[in-house]
Amino acid sequence: MNWQLKFLGNAVFGVFPLSFQTQLRKIKRSIIPYEIQLNTLTLSQGLQQVEMLKASGFDLTGKSYLELGTGWSPVIPLVFSLAGCRSLTLVDSQRLMDDHTFAETCKKMLAHTAEIATRLNIAEITIAQRLSKLASMRLVDALAAMNCAYLAPEDLLNLDIQAHSIDIITSRAVLEHIPPLIIKNILTTFNQLLSPTGAMCHIIDNSDHWEFNDKSITRVNFLKFSQKTFDFLSAMNPLDYQNRLRHSQYIQMFIDAGFKVTRDDSQPDPTTRTALDSLLVHPSFNHYSKADLAILTSYLVAEK
Numbered sequence: 001m002n003w004q005l006k007f008l009g010n011a012v013f014g015v016f017p018l019s020f021q022t023q024l025r026k027i028k029r030s031i032i033p034y035e036i037q038l039n040t041l042t043l044s045q046g047l048q049q050v051e052m053l054k055a056s057g058f059d060l061t062g063k064s065y066l067e068l069g070t071g072w073s074p075v076i077p078l079v080f081s082l083a084g085c086r087s088l089t090l091v092d093s094q095r096l097m098d099d100h101t102f103a104e105t106c107k108k109m110l111a112h113t114a115e116i117a118t119r120l121n122i123a124e125i126t127i128a129q130r131l132s133k134l135a136s137m138r139l140v141d142a143l144a145a146m147n148c149a150y151l152a153p154e155d156l157l158n159l160d161i162q163a164h165s166i167d168i169i170t171s172r173a174v175l176e177h178i179p180p181l182i183i184k185n186i187l188t189t190f191n192q193l194l195s196p197t198g199a200m201c202h203i204i205d206n207s208d209h210w211e212f213n214d215k216s217i218t219r220v221n222f223l224k225f226s227q228k229t230f231d232f233l234s235a236m237n238p239l240d241y242q243n244r245l246r247h248s249q250y251i252q253m254f255i256d257a258g259f260k261v262t263r264d265d266s267q268p269d270p271t272t273r274t275a276l277d278s279l280l281v282h283p284s285f286n287h288y289s290k291a292d293l294a295i296l297t298s299y300l301v302a303e304k
Contacts, residue, residue: 063167066088091154206245206295224282225282
């Protein structure tokens with residue numbers, strides 16, 4: 001499917017109010033339960049976030065954890081719970097997780113217990129027993145067993161969470177869907193919530209998400225549009241919103257919000273770097289280096 005057709009389909013759905021979208025999902029899911037296909041990249045990146053934090057000197061045992069944008073499948077919160085976090089807070093603008101999606105996520109993760117055990121340095125039998133037990137529970141009971149608060153639908157900026165009470169904050173493939181001004185406010189809130197010795201770990205997808213369904217375009221195709229044109233497209237289709245911020249911009253936003261980036265595992269994508277030679281990038285992106293434009297995924301750890 002080319003990106004224009006996918007865009008139009010989401011644009012039609014996106015014109016309905018959020019409450020109506022939620023009702024449509026509920027009706028659909030009552031007829032056809034949401035099919036959980038475990039994204040092995042999500043699992044791998046969740047484990048990578050644990051590894052990045054540990055490599056930066058952070059012990060996860062007994063720590064309080066917050067994730068922004070959990071979505072349908074709580075793979076990464078489960079990873080952090082298995083890694084030893086004592087409490088979890090999951091914040092999402094939509095309530096997508098339910099009994100079925102939670103249980104199916106646990107069951108799908110059971111097929112990867114060997115990898116999880118190896119990368120977390122925990123006995124495989126311990127991982128298997130924990131996931132099996134959680135998979136047998138209703139969502140409300142599983143959340144209680146993990147000491148987890150699922151806050152959805154909620155706005156992080158309006159939550160009443162005690163200042164400096166969170167030790168670890170993460171997001172994965174979330175920040176790229178948020179307007180820059182709101183990201184600034186979110187980072188300010190993160191600074192207020194994070195304990196003095198805490199850390200954040202964010203994985204940000206800087207690529208053109210329309211390429212996911214249309215392999216005829218490059219992974220930075222959206223850089224050819226002017227901001228005015230892109231804002232128009234975004235206004236038509238809020239479900240597909242991407243902010244197009246580049247890697248260096250996120251780093252500067254972290255610094256402006258009072259953080260220091262202590263680990264950056266991001267690398268330019270060689271294929272994209274070559275593609276930029278023939279892509280007519282809009283002049284508004286000319287002051288970014290080719291390497292910066294070609295970083296498709298940002299892997300960042302930051303401290304206060």
